Amino acid sequence: xxxxxxxxxxxxxxxxxxxxxxxxxxxxxxxxxxxxxxxxxxxxxxxxxxxxxxxxxxxxxxxxxxxxxxxxxxxxxxxxxxxxxxxxxxxxxxxxxxxxx
Amino acid sequence: xxxxxxxxxxxxxxxxxxxxxxxxxxxxxxxxxxxxxxxxxxxxxxxxxxxxxxxxxxxxxxxxxxxxxxxxxxxxxxxxxxxxxxxxxxxxxxxxxxxxx
DNA sequence: TAGCTACTTAGCCAAGATGCTAAATATGAC
DNA sequence: GTCATATTTAGCATCTTGGCTAAGTAGCTA
Numbered sequence: 001x002x003x004x005x006x007x008x009x010x011x012x013x014x015x016x017x018x019x020x021x022x023x024x025x026x027x028x029x030x031x032x033x034x035x036x037x038x039x040x041x042x043x044x045x046x047x048x049x050x051x052x053x054x055x056x057x058x059x060x061x062x063x064x065x066x067x068x069x070x071x072x073x074x075x076x077x078x079x080x081x082x083x084x085x086x087x088x089x090x091x092x093x094x095x096x097x098x099x100x101x
Numbered sequence: 102x103x104x105x106x107x108x109x110x111x112x113x114x115x116x117x118x119x120x121x122x123x124x125x126x127x128x129x130x131x132x133x134x135x136x137x138x139x140x141x142x143x144x145x146x147x148x149x150x151x152x153x154x155x156x157x158x159x160x161x162x163x164x165x166x167x168x169x170x171x172x173x174x175x176x177x178x179x180x181x182x183x184x185x186x187x188x189x190x191x192x193x194x195x196x197x198x199x200x201x202x
Numbered sequence: 203t204a205g206c207t208a209c210t211t212a213g214c215c216a217a218g219a220t221g222c223t224a225a226a227t228a229t230g231a232c
Numbered sequence: 233g234t235c236a237t238a239t240t241t242a243g244c245a246t247c248t249t250g251g252c253t254a255a256g257t258a259g260c261t262a
Contacts, residue, residue, distance in 0.1 A: 081168075
């Protein structure tokens, strides 16, 4: 998870996906790196569960999994600086009994 | 910043420092890797501004910079999934006018 | 000064990350 | 089937990361 966030290109992709789903090509057009490199970044994000993909004819549309990000990162933040952060709209909350990932 | 969080040993160090400042040796004792490796991890965390060091006689005590973590990570989370997170007790808040890092 | 402890710096190596080009795959249109 | 478009996979080069050992630096005690 955090390794997926370590790369600035991948963080930018996540921010771009905030506006809604995008095709791989549309994402790639925003960067000056090759399509295969973008494809690999998307694969890393998908592997981390941060995005999902859906085929639409010729294209593959990617979209953000917001809760995955908020839950994982939020859990860590809550373990390190709980006074400074509050999560909303997630199943998991700091201090609550928990199960699952 | 995020690169510093990418390594699980460094994340654990941050969690350990949550309880209060610790000497480099005390931190190292909690892991099964060599002292030089721990020293480098601490250097990375210090470079990212996530910890500060202070000499105490023979030892060097490290402590967490909570706000640095909450602000940086929180800002990113707020850019990607603002509905799911709220920051407290930091100078910067999502949506507010901002200055500085 | 010497000697001890605590920690960092230097240098090496294996593994992983990230970029590229070329080739493969998948879909849609003809 | 063939062509064009969209995307991924394969293979390679290079840089970075994270571990180690050995050596250096800093402070304390005597």
